[in-house]
Amino acid sequence: MYLRELDAATREGRTTISSSTVARAFSITDAQVRRDLACLGQTGRPGVGYQSAELASRIRKALSLDRTWRLAIVGAGKIGTALMGYPRFAGGGFRVVVAFDDNEKLRGTTVAGVAVKPLTDLAEVIHSEQVELAVLAVPAEVAQDVAVRLVEAGVRGILNFAPTPLKVDVPVEVIDLSRSLEQLAFHVSSV
Amino acid sequence: MYLRELDAATREGRTTISSSTVARAFSITDAQVRRDLACLGQTGRPGVGYQSAELASRIRKALSLDRTWRLAIVGAGKIGTALMGYPRFAGGGFRVVVAFDDNEKLRGTTVAGVAVKPLTDLAEVIHSEQVELAVLAVPAEVAQDVAVRLVEAGVRGILNFAPTPLKVDVPVEVIDLSRSLEQLAFHVSSV
Known part of the structure; x- marks a missing residue:
């Protein structure tokens, strides 16, 4: 979250940013911001604040x-395809190097500059393309099997869009669109 | 999460499900499952378990x-368009009734059966279509303004895909794709 705010500041030409400006953006206290950033060894200068770009670079590191x-x-369904061309991945230290899908129509095609390969080539391509992270956007029924194959092929972490829990020995982050909507509906009903 | 597991059980024809089966799916204890479900006034029958469909219906309620x-x-960019046809929304109690985008090319078109309207019509259409929840998939720079207009028009909750925090007086759920990837990269680096 800090990184978002600092990048926005840098984009807008604000070379310094105060802890109170950051705090206001997230409705937290100045003290909390200073405490968090002190963990990175960063202290702002009184009356001046933090150097936006330098602090962002520290956080990135x-x-x-x-x-x-x-x-x-x-x-490479709707969600997978949307993610292939997602510009903010490229801006944030992530490069989509390959996509996999067994749909015959997609075989040999390129979506948003990314080659779509069949899942039979998964292990080989993961290795040759030195893939480290995978975004899993396959149907729930096959997600666990594909996840195991990804990890066996050397993938070190998975971002899981499939609406099913994965059992693998690498870190997994979950994005469950339906669950997020359900939580929203629940909160709205409870207001 | 329980709902996902119960729906899967029902789909597969398992009319009853034990707390230990549910617990295994999420790597939690049987006791935790029983405690959680007891909050809904549901107790499984010893040796039989819970009625999958009935319990799912209780949770939905x-x-x-x-x-x-x-x-x-x-x-109605890449992400927004992908969500318009997302089949699991329809299966889960959500109906996409309209989309908004100011792209001239999309004016008057229909994507996945959903009409795309210009943002100038936002207040009017939100009202006439009785829209309750909005998925916000616009660029960060305009997200806050659009969010305020949505709330003024009567939207009761927002699912925010725009990579910026929103200040509005209704519940907001956040999906930040880049942040999820960043967290994944961080966890992978820390293993």
């Missing part, structure tokens, strides 16, 4: 975002 | 999902 992560999109 | 929520997609 702490989050291992000061490099490019090679990403595969697995499942 | 508790989460206000035993009705159809009328949904607008705001921003």
Whole structure:
């Protein structure tokens, strides 16, 4: 969240930013911002604030975002295809190097500059393309099987869009669109 | 999560499901499952388990999902367009009734059966279509303004895909694709 705010500041030409400006953006206290950023060894100058670009660079380093992560999109349905051309991945240290899908119509095609390969080539291509992270956007029924194959092929982490829990020995982040909507509906009903 | 598991059980013809089966799916304890479900006034029968369909229906009711929520997609870019045809929304008590986008090329078109209207008509259409929830998939720069207009028009909750925090007086759920990938990269680096 801090990174978003700092990047916005840099884009808008604000070279310095105060803890109170950051705090206001997220409805938290100045003290919380200063405490969090102190963990990165950063202290703002009184009356001046933080150097936006320098602080952003420190945060990127702490989050291992000061490099490019090679990403595969697995499942080239509507969501997978939308993610292939997602511009903010490219801007944020992630490069989609390949996509996988078994749909015959997609075989040998390129979507948003990304080659779509069949899942039979998964292990080989993951290796040759040095894929580190995978976005899993396949139907729930096959998600676990595909996830296991990804990890066996050397993928180190999975962003899971499939609406089913995965059992694998690498870190998994979950995006469950329906669950998010359900939570929203629940909160709206409880207001 | 319980709902996902129960729906899967029902689909597969398993009319009853034990707390230990549910627990295994999420790597939690049987006792936790029983405690959670007891909050809904449900107790499984020893040696038999829970009635899958009945329990799912109870959970839906508790989460206000035993009705159809009328949904607008705001921003018909790649992500917005992918969501218009997302089949699991329709299966889960959500109906996309309209989309908004100012792209001239989309004016008057229909995507996945959903009419795309210009943002100038937002207030009027939100009212006439009785839209309750909105999925916000517009660029960060305009997200806050559009969100305020949505709330003024009567939208009761927002699912925010725009990578910027919103200040509005209705519940907001956030899906930040880049942030999820960043968290994944961080976890992978920390393993």
